[in-house]
Amino acid sequence: MASIVLNNLYAHLLARSSTSSLNQCHDIPTLAVAYILQRTSQPLLALMDQWVGLAEASAADEDTNPDAQPWSNLGITRHGSTPPGSGKKQRWEYTFSASKMPNFVPKSDRHTLFEAGRSLRLLRDASDSQHPLCHGDWGVHGQWGWGEEHE
Amino acid sequence: MASGVGVKSTSESSPRLDGHLHFTNRGSRENDSLRSHARRVGRETEHWRRSTRSLPRSLHSTSSFPQLRQPRKTRKQLPSQFRETRHDLNVDTAFVGQAEAGDAIPTSDTATSVTEDKVDPPDPLWSMMNQQPGAHFATAQTSLWTPAPRAEFGSFVEYHQQPGCRLLRDDAPTLPQHISSHLLAPLLAHSDLVSTALVTHYLDELNLLDHLDVLRAFWLGGDVVFLERVNAALFGKDSAGAGEALGLGKRARTRARLGLGNDDVDNDRLGADEKREWGIGLGIGLSERAKWPPGGAELTYALRSAMVDDNDDDGLRLQNSDVWHGIEDKVSYAIKDLPEDRRDGRRAKWLNPKGELMFVGVLYGHIADMNSHRVSTACMPC
Numbered sequence: 001m002a003s004i005v006l007n008n009l010y011a012h013l014l015a016r017s018s019t020s021s022l023n024q025c026h027d028i029p030t031l032a033v034a035y036i037l038q039r040t041s042q043p044l045l046a047l048m049d050q051w052v053g054l055a056e057a058s059a060a061d062e063d064t065n066p067d068a069q070p071w072s073n074l075g076i077t078r079h080g081s082t083p084p085g086s087g088k089k090q091r092w093e094y095t096f097s098a099s100k101m102p103n104f105v106p107k108s109d110r111h112t113l114f115e116a117g118r119s120l121r122l123l124r125d126a127s128d129s130q131h132p133l134c135h136g137d138w139g140v141h142g143q144w145g146w147g148e149e150h151e
Numbered sequence: 152m153a154s155g156v157g158v159k160s161t162s163e164s165s166p167r168l169d170g171h172l173h174f175t176n177r178g179s180r181e182n183d184s185l186r187s188h189a190r191r192v193g194r195e196t197e198h199w200r201r202s203t204r205s206l207p208r209s210l211h212s213t214s215s216f217p218q219l220r221q222p223r224k225t226r227k228q229l230p231s232q233f234r235e236t237r238h239d240l241n242v243d244t245a246f247v248g249q250a251e252a253g254d255a256i257p258t259s260d261t262a263t264s265v266t267e268d269k270v271d272p273p274d275p276l277w278s279m280m281n282q283q284p285g286a287h288f289a290t291a292q293t294s295l296w297t298p299a300p301r302a303e304f305g306s307f308v309e310y311h312q313q314p315g316c317r318l319l320r321d322d323a324p325t326l327p328q329h330i331s332s333h334l335l336a337p338l339l340a341h342s343d344l345v346s347t348a349l350v351t352h353y354l355d356e357l358n359l360l361d362h363l364d365v366l367r368a369f370w371l372g373g374d375v376v377f378l379e380r381v382n383a384a385l386f387g388k389d390s391a392g393a394g395e396a397l398g399l400g401k402r403a404r405t406r407a408r409l410g411l412g413n414d415d416v417d418n419d420r421l422g423a424d425e426k427r428e429w430g431i432g433l434g435i436g437l438s439e440r441a442k443w444p445p446g447g448a449e450l451t452y453a454l455r456s457a458m459v460d461d462n463d464d465d466g467l468r469l470q471n472s473d474v475w476h477g478i479e480d481k482v483s484y485a486i487k488d489l490p491e492d493r494r495d496g497r498r499a500k501w502l503n504p505k506g507e508l509m510f511v512g513v514l515y516g517h518i519a520d521m522n523s524h525r526v527s528t529a530c531m532p533c
Contacts, residue, residue, distance in 0.1 A: 010326075014326050017318070017325070017326045018325070018326070026311060026316075026317075031307065031311050031312070031318065032304070034318055035307050035308070039300075048338060049338070052342050052345065053345055054338065054341050104326075106330070106331060106335075109335055109339060112339060113335075113338060115342075115346070116341070116342030116343075116345045116346060119345050120345045123348060123349045123352060126349075126353065126356075126357065127352060127356070130199065130203070131348065131352065132192065132195035132196050132199050133196070133344065133345055133348050138191070138192070138341070140185070140188045140341065141337060142334050142335060142336075142337050142338050143333070143334065144333070145333045145334070146319075147311055147317060147318060147320070
């Protein structure tokens, strides 16, 4: 549902910014759509930061509930590869559905982001979570960053 | 003006609006921030790698992640009643009448007798306790209230409707370009760092290439000397293989190797329907067995001797790598369990001395280090 809303907002903003003149880009409807897109995409961007390792994601990764899908909004599903009751640490296998990611993320970057998250979790297993990249927060986040300085 | 006209500071009641506090040349500034981020990651990684190489695994710690360190032992604070008692004993007359942190529990008398301290400023915690209920809200640095979304939206529109202010920047005139170059740039840059770090970790810390060299040497015939020794142990070659009966002449060994068991003492004792035909080309030690597949110490010794060679001058063994140290203990042989199968299935092939030596496998026992990294041991038949 979240991706549907974001897709619609992005489509509207893309249409307005592509077809309007410079003056029309400053009209209130365009700015309103940009503002709403910015606000509604913040949870998704925060989730994306957690997936690639820019923010702490221990709550999602340590959730051992086999039915929990903390990354579903990114189109990422996980399933456990360790048999339950074996006493071993649960390992997850991740599958990605690129079509479920919001449209404003370019298709060429979707798999890159997905593989980065998988690589991060593999690095976490390989280094026993000791590698510096296994720990967030790095103080760098994805932001829309509209506009320029007023001259 | 560094912060730009129309920019709201963070100290105001309204929260910082995304995009409003960024300066001109944001593109170059963003690049600088990404480069500094990459440098920081590189420094942290290099520091961690140095610490892992110099310290035991149990003592790993980095300066940037104090939560990984052992917590510093802190002395427990004395209970308040004991602190009050001690402080009362050591009270200085200059502090009389003031509500301090270490002073006695504030009473109505002391609470109303707060005076300006010319020597030391009053403790802010206890000063707050002496105020009227709700009075601390006026001095709070952070507001408990957030502005209404409408107010935030209004300031967003007001800012972007100013002359010269555009929604999209000059370096990204279209929305997809803006998303790629500004919104997703930190994510993609960090993704590259993660991928690079993973590859580097496997190649450097886990010595993946050395493991591949081991597999190539013992499974793919990369170690020619080892291959020759295995052949000699299993098939005898020119000299008697390990376990071969001593005293047999060359002709007798050749006949036995070819499966011509007329001189086989065991076969002489058996009836016509019980005479076994041993594999052709096998070493004498493996041919003179009462059962197939052969097992026991003879076979183990034969194969083990192929692995261990004190006079080995092969360059592979001289590699100064943790993987190659004690390789004789990591690479071993395993007798696989006979599968339950049909008469003409794989089990039947195993039971046929003239068939393949499928019951023996070479096992790479580097489980302790690599198991957590999802590298399964390779067990391949000879």
